[in-house]
Amino acid sequence: MPRQTGKTPPAAAPRRNPDMAETPIDRLARNTPASAARRLRGLSDRTIAWLFVTPTILLLLAINIFPLIWTIRLSFTNYRANRPNEPVEFVGLRNYERILTDPDIWHTMQATAHFLFWTIVFQVLLGFALAWLINRKFRGNDLVTTLIVLPMMLSPAVVGNFWTFLYEPQIGLFNYAVEFLTGGSVPASSFSMLGSVTLAPWAIVIVDTWMWTPFVMLICLAGLRSIPDYIYEAAEVDRASKWRQFWTMTVPLVLPFLMLAVLFRGIENFKMFDLVVQLTGGGPGDTTLLTSIELKREAFEKWRTGFSSAYAIILFVTVFGLASIYVKALNKVKER
Amino acid sequence: MSAYSITAPSRRSKLVAATLVILYTVITLLPLLWIISTGFKTGPDSIAYPPKVVFSPSLEGYVNLFTSRTRATNEQLAEMPPPANWVDEIVQRRGEVITGPSRFGERFMNSVIIGFGSTFLSIFLGTLAAYAFSRFRVPLKDDLLFFILSTRMMPPIAVAIPIFLMFRELNLNDTHLGMILLYTGVNISLAVWLLKGFIDEIPREYEEAALIDGYTRFQAFRKVVLPQAATGIASTAIFCLIFAWNEYAFAVLLTSGNAQTAPPFIPTIIGVGGKDWPAVAAGATLFLLPVMVFTILLRKHLLRGITFGAVRK
Numbered sequence: 001m002p003r004q005t006g007k008t009p010p011a012a013a014p015r016r017n018p019d020m021a022e023t024p025i026d027r028l029a030r031n032t033p034a035s036a037a038r039r040l041r042g043l044s045d046r047t048i049a050w051l052f053v054t055p056t057i058l059l060l061l062a063i064n065i066f067p068l069i070w071t072i073r074l075s076f077t078n079y080r081a082n083r084p085n086e087p088v089e090f091v092g093l094r095n096y097e098r099i100l101t102d103p104d105i106w107h108t109m110q111a112t113a114h115f116l117f118w119t120i121v122f123q124v125l126l127g128f129a130l131a132w133l134i135n136r137k138f139r140g141n142d143l144v145t146t147l148i149v150l151p152m153m154l155s156p157a158v159v160g161n162f163w164t165f166l167y168e169p170q171i172g173l174f175n176y177a178v179e180f181l182t183g184g185s186v187p188a189s190s191f192s193m194l195g196s197v198t199l200a201p202w203a204i205v206i207v208d209t210w211m212w213t214p215f216v217m218l219i220c221l222a223g224l225r226s227i228p229d230y231i232y233e234a235a236e237v238d239r240a241s242k243w244r245q246f247w248t249m250t251v252p253l254v255l256p257f258l259m260l261a262v263l264f265r266g267i268e269n270f271k272m273f274d275l276v277v278q279l280t281g282g283g284p285g286d287t288t289l290l291t292s293i294e295l296k297r298e299a300f301e302k303w304r305t306g307f308s309s310a311y312a313i314i315l316f317v318t319v320f321g322l323a324s325i326y327v328k329a330l331n332k333v334k335e336r
Numbered sequence: 337m338s339a340y341s342i343t344a345p346s347r348r349s350k351l352v353a354a355t356l357v358i359l360y361t362v363i364t365l366l367p368l369l370w371i372i373s374t375g376f377k378t379g380p381d382s383i384a385y386p387p388k389v390v391f392s393p394s395l396e397g398y399v400n401l402f403t404s405r406t407r408a409t410n411e412q413l414a415e416m417p418p419p420a421n422w423v424d425e426i427v428q429r430r431g432e433v434i435t436g437p438s439r440f441g442e443r444f445m446n447s448v449i450i451g452f453g454s455t456f457l458s459i460f461l462g463t464l465a466a467y468a469f470s471r472f473r474v475p476l477k478d479d480l481l482f483f484i485l486s487t488r489m490m491p492p493i494a495v496a497i498p499i500f501l502m503f504r505e506l507n508l509n510d511t512h513l514g515m516i517l518l519y520t521g522v523n524i525s526l527a528v529w530l531l532k533g534f535i536d537e538i539p540r541e542y543e544e545a546a547l548i549d550g551y552t553r554f555q556a557f558r559k560v561v562l563p564q565a566a567t568g569i570a571s572t573a574i575f576c577l578i579f580a581w582n583e584y585a586f587a588v589l590l591t592s593g594n595a596q597t598a599p600p601f602i603p604t605i606i607g608v609g610g611k612d613w614p615a616v617a618a619g620a621t622l623f624l625l626p627v628m629v630f631t632i633l634l635r636k637h638l639l640r641g642i643t644f645g646a647v648r649k
Contacts, residue, residue, distance in 0.1 A: 052465055
């Protein structure tokens with residue numbers, strides 16, 4: 001390596017790596033006095049930090065923060081996106097007032113609550129039971145776990161669309177299975193899961209449970225596997241019954257994991273759109289009209305942009321508030 | 337010894353557990369197997385009662401998926417030359433003629449372009465940011481997880497309203513670039529968070545050794561950290577890809593003619609008279625199969641991604 005005629009103390013020059021080409025910047029770096037070099041290097045760390053973070057921050061601002069602010073602003077107006085040239089009026093809190101007093105909106109909230117409550121109940125029960133069984137570590141449990149997980153990795157819209165075929169009266173596999181399992185007393189053509197006012201809310205619960213039980217199962221499994229064996233061994237020595245071991249050790253130790261699973265499922269299902277819009281589109285009537293589907297109708301079919309922005313903000317605040325309270329409870333359980 | 341022990345389950349309890357779990361697995365996989373098998377059925381077989389488990393396989397669904405056809409009259413059929421290949425044969429046997437290719441290939445390619453484009457961008461930007469968050473003092477980094485969670489609390493439809501207006505101003509509606517930027521924006525917070533977890537696990541001493549050896553920060557990042565983080569980067573990439581691949585709400589609202597991806601397209605596939613389930617199933621099979629394969633390959637890294645890094649194994 002050619003050496004620069006040196007004013008610089010050789011000790012300050014870092015050892016060179018032979019596979020790197022000499023650039024003017026390297027030469028400059030080598031000729032900088034040690035004290036200045038330290039300062040420069042410190043600076044360059046900070047520069048690198050900003051250089052690395054800035055594009056991400058900008059993108060987050062553009063795609064996440066800016067739209068949120070814009071939505072808040074729109075929510076106080078009567079803007080309609082399909083008539084961009086009309087004058088926009090500031091209407092204050094009127095949109096919010098109208099939403100909170102609208103009985104239809106409360107109806108969609110009820111439909112969402114029904115969906116949210118039952119999917120979480122079924123998924124927690126089934127998911128925990130599955131995890132508990134898989135934790136017996138029978139041979140091939142890894143393979144089975146992978147296969148069980150498949151439904152939740154797939155596109156909800158594509159799968160949901162295909163479920164309408166399974167739910168067809170007469171020709172659908174689901175209806176046929178019901179007929180088969182009831183020994184023919186409930187013929188396949190006698191009911192329509194998606195067409196009936198009483199059955200449709202359950203039809204969407206079934207598909208969501210089919211799809212997302214594996215998620216709860218995976219998290220419970222991680223929880224079960226985090227419990228050290230010696231706890232059970234100690235209980236064994238103390239002759240605690242299995243029942244007692246289960247309720248006083250297994251359940252409390254898995255609870256933080258289970259609560260985390262419920263948090264994720266709760267948030268996801270509160271904003272559920274793709275699966276249900278494909279299955280029922282909100283029908284029949286408005287029995288499965290979840291908030292997101294209603295929001296889509298208001299925003300992109302009726303084009304009431306200001307009104308639906310206010311609706312979006314109300315939904316966001318609701319989830320945010322509920323989730324914050326829930327996270328506090330979760331942290332308390334974790335600390336115990 | 338009691339009936340079973342939790343730490344060392346007996347043979348019988350293992351057998352019972354295995355039986356129940358396998359029963360669930362079979363039931364839960366039935367809809368997926370039904371999608372795959374329906375893709376190989378003929379129209380009449382697909383809507384037979386009772387549902388046909390054994391049938392003679394046909395490529396009709398796949399032919400219908402990739403072509404658009406019209407019904408031909410008997411005279412037209414009689415005048416037509418004998419079928420040149422098996423595709424023509426399948427179509428003519430049903431009294432139809434091919435009028436051209438369908439849009440499925442195009443839509444599938446859109447999914448590929450947008451999926452890989454946004455994944456690449458998320459990983460590129462995400463790795464840089466994750467490194468900075470992991471190694472340097474950056475303000476706000478402790479709030480990152482909560483920020484990720486809160487951006488995901490907005491229903492996609494709610495986000496779509498201002499994005500739609502913004503893209504309309506910027507002429508990004510229904511373009512590949514717009515969708516790539518949007519999916520990157522949605523994915524990047526998760527990507528940064530997951531990648532930060534992976535980079536945190538690489539000992540700082542490695543880079544410090546490299547710095548002492550005369551590497552610059554950037555060289556240390558490129559030659560020491562990146563190779564070490566390769567597995568983490570790969571599994572994060574798969575998660576970004578699967579999200580973009582499966583996404584429906586933004587796609588259905590913001591794309592129509594040009595940049596529409598497969599998820600909004602597949603449900604709209606119809607045949608010459610009514611819903612063509614074998615073709616829908618064929619499209620679904622082609623679309624879902626890559627994800628199934630990835631899931632099986634990636635099973636060990638799954639948990640961290642789907643729980644936003646909140647559960648580490």
